[in-house]
Amino acid sequence: MTLKQHMRFWAIALVVFIIFLVLLSNILLPFVLGMAVAYFLDPVADRMENAGLNRTAATAIIIGLFVILAILIIMLLVPVIIEQFLGLLNNLPGYYQSLHDFFLPIIDRFVDIPAYQQSEEFKKTIGQYMGEVVKGLGTLSKNIVGGGLAVVNMVTLLVITPVVAFYLLRDWDHIVDRIDSWLPRKKAGQIRMLAGQIDDVLAGFVRGQSTVCLLLAIYYGIALMASGLEFGLVIGIVTGLISFIPFVGAIIGFVASVGVALVQFWPDALMIGIVGAIFVVGQILEGYVLTPNLVGEKVGLHPVWVMFGLLAGGSLFGFVGVLIAIPMAAVVGVLSRFAIDQYLQSPLYGAPPPVDPDSAPED
Template sequence: MSLKQHMKFWAFFVALFILFLVLLSNILLPFILGMAVAYFLDPVADKLEDLGLNRSLATTIIIGVFVLLVILLTILLVPVLIEQLLGFLNRLPGYITKLHAFLMPIVERFVDVSDLQQNGEVKKSLALYAAEAVKSLGALSKNIIGGGLALVNIITLLVITPVVAFYLLRDWDHIVEKVNSWLPVKNAHEVRRLASEIDDVLAGFVRGQATVCLILSLYYGIALMASGLEFGLTIGIITGMISFIPFVGAIIGAVASIGVALVQFWPDFVMIGIVGVIFVVGQVLEGYVLTPNLVGERVGLHPVWVMFGLLAGGSLFGFVGVLIAVPMAAVVGVLSRFSIRQYLESPLYGAPVPPPEEDEK
């Protein structure tokens, strides 16, 4: 096949894949989650195989333990998190009003706000915005807890996801072998090399970052709850869960925690400082211990590229798009670097063309 035919083939394949996502995005969630679980746990299955267990038994043990842990976490944590989240939303207007009363005297020292009648207008504006925020967040929570579960049926998730994960994890090596046999013979070596590079990026980011988020959720949740901060468990767990978005998780968590601490503990500077120190320690732990050791620097996914991928995936395909955003960003990143290398080595860039080999006499 010529280069033009290759490009047409892959363009058609990409267009077909995007159409598939658009048309079936409402039912793909349990399958994508099952695939993610299988990919995440494949190294564990390999370890158990090395210990002498057959693949089916190893898969049964792994999926069984995984499902048990998910059920326990759901029973123990979800009711508490929902209760704290709804309580936080109900008290959000009061927090905003108290923060306004706390911050306005500081602002008035540097800015003259008398001409704007700030005291009356800002309070009304803040009350209005707070009410709208609570209304919007309440509706969102209701959709997630109620309507969202009607769209993405929780029973379907609990049943189909483990089944998909079990079969994919059990047959993972066979699937890889089968796909490997479909590679074009002429370019098989290059495709395998690219696939290996993509796997390194995904393993480094997805598995590594998921572990980082889990550890940070436990750290922030336990530390903030132990400090006595209101809704500390919920704020901490949410902060850890969204830490895979560079800087966003830490900023949101710090602003929410310190804001609540100012309202709850003022003028106790020690307790407010403790909450601040918790986040400083968390950032040091993430930046200098967890990320370098669990994610590594070979991933090659720039934070801006990750954020763009998440926003683009969510905008195009909703929650399913968010789930596949980082893997797709990793694939596009690896292919982009490969294309750039090819370009730099080509005559189009101006690289010298090696002279033709002379026939040996």
């Protein structure tokens, strides 16, 4: 098979794969989550298997503990988060009005704001508009949580995901060996090398960053709740969970927390400062302790590339696209670096041909 035929085959395979994702994106979520759980927990299963435990028994123990933990979190934490989230939505108009009244005199010292924008009518109109928006968001959230279709989808997700994770985790090594047997024999070594690099990037980023996000969610949630901040638990957990988007999670969490603190604690500057200090400590903890030790600095995923991958995946495939964005970004990153290395060593770049040591002239 010629190079042109190889390229045509893989191009067709890529197009078919993308069409498959687009057409079946609505049902892929439990399978993608199951695969992610299996990949995340495979090292644990390997350690238990090396310790002498049967692979099936190890998988059953791991998935069983994972399901129990997930159920406990859903039963204990999710209702509190939903209650705080709906309460935050209902209080947004009041927060807006308070912040408007707080910042308007400060801004007016530096910017000449038209009188109509300072009028009671303007503030009333904006307040009503914000109220309608928040009311709509609250209704939508309640429908999402309480809707029959959402309940069916949630039950399906909770049932299918552990089953998929169990079978994939149990048969992970066999699946890898089977895929390895399908590799083109002439390029098998090169493909294994690239697959190893991709696995290193994914292991460093997905497993490491997931742990970082979980620890940050626990830290921010407990710290903000302990400070007495209204809705501190939901703000802290959301901040931690979206910290995998570089800088975005910290900025959103900081703005939301300090905004609520200004309304709740003003003029107590000490309490506002404590809320701000929580995020300063969190950023120091993330940048100098968690990320270097759990993620590492050589995963090869630039923050801009991560943000682009998340936005592109979400735009193309919705929530499933967000889940597969980082793995796809890792694959594209590794393959791009490999392609650049090949180009730099090719005649197309103008690099000198490699010197054969056996044919080198003797002195």
